Amino acid sequence: MLLEINPLVLPEIGLIIWSTVAFAILIFVLGRFAWKPIMAAITEREQGIADALSKAEKMQADMAKMQSENEALLAKAREERATMIKEAKEQADKMVAQAKDKAKQEYDKLIADAQLAISQQKNAALIDVKNQIGNLVVEVAEKVLRRELADKQSQEAHIKSLTDIVKMN
Secondary structure (H helix, E strand, O other): OOOOOOOOOOOOOHHHHHHHHHHHHHHHHHHHHHHHHHHHHHHHHHHHOOOOOHHEEEEEEEEHHHHHHHHHHHHHHHHHHHHOOOEEEEEHHHHHHHHHHHHHHHHHHHHHHHHHHHHHHHHHHHHHHHHHHHHHHHHHHHHOOOOOOOOHHHHHHHHHHHHHHHHHH
């Protein structure tokens, strides 16, 4: 069997030639006028994308650097805050201790002053009581002596007894 060629299946040779010529002209025109601007646009687009990526990487690096700087600043601020709180607490404790010491000193002074005042008042009261007792004794003795020595004989007898006592001593 011989190969039979179906005329409907094979295209015509003229159509193939004209299609090839049209395609070559299209490639030439596109290469001459469109290919360079398209390639320039694609290259420009690639360069823009590359620049954007490098800028993004640079910004990401800057952000990481800023974040590390911020973290360092925050750590430093926390440390300073802790130091300030510690100093403030120590200052407050010191002030409280000083206030306690001052209050203790004032308390001791008030107690000493009160004890001195009480002692002085006690002594004054004792002196006053002794004076009053002395006055009462003198008044009572005077009244007793007046009554006993109301007459001349009693006076002479009393004087004689006193002289006897004085001579014995």
